[in-house]
Amino acid sequence: MAKAQRRFGTEDIEHYDRPRRRTRPRTKDRPSYDDADLGRVITVDRGRFTLVMDDAPEVEVWAVKARPLGRKGVVVGDRVKVVGDTSGSDGALARIVELEARTTVLRRTADDDDPVERVVVANADQLVIVTAIADPEPRTGFIDRALVAAYEAGIDPLLCITKADLADPESLVSTYRSLGVPWVVTQRGGDVSALKTALDGRTSVLLGHSGVGKSTLVNAIVPDADREIGHVNAVTGRGRHTSTSALMLRLPGGLTSSTTGSTTGGWIIDTPGIRTFGLAHVDPAQLIVSFPDLAEAITDCPRGCTHAAGEPECGLDAAIESGGLDPERVVSFRRLLEARSAPAYTL
Incomplete structure (x- = not known):
């Protein structure tokens, strides 16, 4: 068997x-933990x-x-x-x-048919999607799925493009500009002040597949973090997983406000490489809620409309024809829909 x-x-x-045996409480009077x-x-x-x-x-x-x-x-x-x-x-x-009650929960599933949710982290307010522009090549399928997970969780996304010394990042930035996703660009051994500014005062979780430079960024931002750094296999183009568990680190120092004089800080969470990123917990019909301008255009859609490309009488197409919506933004949104409906992305 x-x-x-x-x-x-x-x-x-x-x-x-x-689960443990004999865990039934002996009394209904539970202790108070107010102190x-x-x-x-x-x-x-x-x-x-x-x-x-x-x-x-x-x-x-x-x-x-x-x-x-x-x-x-x-x-x-x-x-x-x-x-x-x-x-x-x-x-x-x-x-x-x-x-304590969680403000946000970033989830994933092993695949899109798996009913079991994996909680990646709790109480983060920014998802930093780390991708290299080369070595290894960027994988837009993973980025799209990470964006879907961020929107579903109510977490602000930030695209962090690394290794910009190897190629021009504009080709990747242009893919997500219409979605309004903010981005920062770094290069090996270069200045990371723009990323530090984006992290300041936030609780940010770094997500990305192996070899894109997550641990390198963490070590640059938190010098005493001492996260192990891996290398990309020249044959497969894939990196080796070096982080084995998520680790939350306090950002050092912080930035001083020019108006109030106060110093703020933040937290950064380095996560291990995720081999599969399923979105079984995400309802595609609810994804458009994260795009208020598009949501207004679907009020006249026929019942059962999925808002995907090719849907007859979809309000998104009507809004494009009338000039009320940016066609590139609709194309980008529909790509996210396809990412949710496609087979689970495997790193």
Whole structure:
């Protein structure tokens, strides 16, 4: 008999959230954790969590998940309530007892037919899609899918193009200009101040396949991060995965406001390479909600219209003919629809 296929791999946090026997509470009176310490999850390793506490941000605390939380997943970026030893001293261990409400959740699935969602990170407000302009070549299929995931999660996208010393990035920028996606350009060993400015005051998650320079960017922005850097295989054109788990890092220093004089900072989350990026959790019919100008044009669409190219009497086509919409913007939106409907992208 063939073995049952596991729903989660060892790279998934949920792999370690196994149900336990005899977990039924002995009493209905549950303890109150109003006085528990608040912290933020910065990395997860095989069921153990590293936190930084609000009242001692320079101290890292190890914690485990309390049994009453059951299979409720705790991921990088989560805000949590913690009890126990939060001193961060050698051998100290705390317990995560409550999960604070999330503002955003970036999800993916293994493929577009998989009902099981993988939470990548929580509480991020900016998704930095990192892609090289060459070595390896940019993969617009991945970029499109990442944009769909960002719009679905209510997270602002930012396109970061690396290795601009190897080729002109304009050909890639022009593909996404009509969508209004902001972008920054970097090159190997070059200035990253534009990216730092875009990250300042934000909680940003970096997403990209192996070899595009994610870890190099992290090391340039956070000098003591010491993230391992991989290389691109000259034969396959693919990079080797170097980051094995997501890691949340505080941005150093921050920028000083010229008007208020205050200094702000932010967080950056480096994620491991993702081999598949499925969008089973995204309803294609809801994608247009992220494009208010296009949403206004579909009010007169016939019932069941998917707004894809070739749909009869689609309001988007009528708006283009009347001059009310930019044709390039509609083409770009329909490309995102196709990305959601195409087979799951494999890195």
